[in-house]
Amino acid sequence: MKRIIYFALLSCVWQSGTTQLTIIPLGTQEPIRWLAKHNDTLLIVSGEANYYTPEHYYFAKTADLGQTIITLPSPTDTTHVMEFFQVVGNDYYVYAPMGREVVLKSRDFGWTWDTINFLDQPWINDFLMIDSTFGFMGGPYGGEFRIANQSDTNWVTGTFSAFGLFNVDVIASASYGDSTMIGYGWNGYTQRTDDKGQTWNWGYGTSWDVGKAQFVNKDTIFSIGRAPSKETMFYHSFDGGQNHGGFQLGENIGIPPKQDGLDFVGTDMHFDSPNHGYIIGYSSSFNEGLIFETSNYGQNWSIYHTGINEDLYSLQKMNDTIYFIGGRKGLLIKWNTNYPLQLLGVSGEEEVTPIRLYPNPASSVVQIELPPLSSGEFALSDLQGKIVMKSEVSSMKIEMGLSGVLPGIYIWRFTGDNGNKESGKLSVLK
Numbered sequence: 558m559k560r561i562i563y564f565a566l567l568s569c570v571w572q573s574g575t576t577q578l579t580i581i582p583l584g585t586q587e588p589i590r591w592l593a594k595h596n597d598t599l600l601i602v603s604g605e606a607n608y609y610t611p612e613h614y615y616f617a618k619t620a621d622l623g624q625t626i627i628t629l630p631s632p633t634d635t636t637h638v639m640e641f642f643q644v645v646g647n648d649y650y651v652y653a654p655m656g657r658e659v660v661l662k663s664r665d666f667g668w669t670w671d672t673i674n675f676l677d678q679p680w681i682n683d684f685l686m687i688d689s690t691f692g693f694m695g696g697p698y699g700g701e702f703r704i705a706n707q708s709d710t711n712w713v714t715g716t717f718s719a720f721g722l723f724n725v726d727v728i729a730s731a732s733y734g735d736s737t738m739i740g741y742g743w744n745g746y747t748q749r750t751d752d753k754g755q756t757w758n759w760g761y762g763t764s765w766d767v768g769k770a771q772f773v774n775k776d777t778i779f780s781i782g783r784a785p786s787k788e789t790m791f792y793h794s795f796d797g798g799q800n801h802g803g804f805q806l807g808e809n810i811g812i813p814p815k816q817d818g819l820d821f822v823g824t825d826m827h828f829d830s831p832n833h834g835y836i837i838g839y840s841s842s843f844n845e846g847l848i849f850e851t852s853n854y855g856q857n858w859s860i861y862h863t864g865i866n867e868d869l870y871s872l873q874k875m876n877d878t879i880y881f882i883g884g885r886k887g888l889l890i891k892w893n894t895n896y897p898l899q900l901l902g903v904s905g906e907e908e909v910t911p912i913r914l915y916p917n918p919a920s921s922v923v924q925i926e927l928p929p930l931s932s933g934e935f936a937l938s939d940l941q942g943k944i945v946m947k948s949e950v951s952s953m954k955i956e957m958g959l960s961g962v963l964p965g966i967y968i969w970r971f972t973g974d975n976g977n978k979e980s981g982k983l984s985v986l987k
Contacts, residue, residue, distance in 0.1 A: 695725020
């Protein structure tokens with residue numbers, strides 16, 4: 558039986574001074590993990606089961622910015638939930654655990670669903686379709702992945718194994734006529750394809766646990782994740798994912814540090830241009846959801862109170878002024894960005910000048926140029942993680958000899974005394 562429920566809503570407005578956020582009741586306690594946009598329609602999707610309630614699934618949409626909510630029938634049954642959800646053209650895709658993992662597709666805007674792929678084991682970390690002919694699934698076991706490069710029903714299995722086991726955690730993509738896609742792995746490496754998975758080029762990211770990643774343009778990729786020390790980090794790449802820099806979110810603005818490093822957890826982000834974007838998350842010190850905003854490529858962030866004591870999970874831009882935010886316990890917030898939010902503080906880096914290494918490839922020496930007034934530790938390690946060179950640096954330009962370094966590909970990392978981090982590849986030829 559199809560379940561179709563229409564809600565004409567009386568919204569609840571949380572307001573303090575000139576701040577305005579509108580909480581829209583959904584009639585569910587399920588966490589809103591995914592928000593997606595299809596033309597002018599917002600799709601609202603729960604993301605994990607709440608076994609304390611009789612239903613474990615919620616799927617709805619609104620075409621009038623939250624005035625009317627239409628709940629849609631479940632693609633499976635109410636004891637299963639959607640793990641990943643996305644819109645491609647006029648089609649909807651969902652990955653759902655049902656004993657056997659399945660990929661489902663709706664061709665009629667979510668009213669009916671067809672099973673297009675079965676998985677032999679539950680090993681999906683992330684799932685992404687660029688179009689109906691090219692999709693990718695990354696798994697946590699043995700560097701395995703599945704790719705569709707002919708149609709969304711024809712999937713083949715492959716393995717990343719060149720640099721240890723590359724287990725794909727998060728996938729980001731943007732189509733520029735060549736089907737660009739990048740995968741971030743738990744071990745810090747990245748894999749990028751520009752030809753629908755026929756060839757892959759690897760790079761190195763600075764987080765061991767990337768949670769979200771977004772192509773802003775062909776060369777600019779931003780991501781949020783968790784460093785080995787567990788603090789939430791913002792990372793940036795301006796060369797298509799070959800090199801990354803980053804710093805801790807929330808530092809220097811009064812968010813008290815915690816021993817486990819998990820005080821602020823960034824969960825989602827949206828950049829409408831390389832210089833401007835938002836990150837949402839939750840601070841346990843303040844016991845509320847926070848919104849981070851940057852207007853200078855992520856170098857500095859204004860951090861705002863929401864006054865809402867729930868985790869924030871998902872962020873979706875609808876037009877030039879309206880965003881929606883999904884959260885815990887069925888939370889859906891409409892945010893008009895024309896209204897200023899209450900400022901908590903400012904966080905970030907000083908003006909960023911990328912580190913330069915040249916020549917690259919190098920043979921006998923490599924020149925390292927640091928930003929002005931930089932100091933910290935520079936390290937070079939092989940692909941197994943063994944450090945072959947390490948030095949404290951404080952000059953703007955350094956010449957490093959490579960006489961004891963064997964030919965091969967190495968990872969360089971710079972950790973500044975101010976907490977900034979950058980990394981990249983160095984090829985050594987003899």
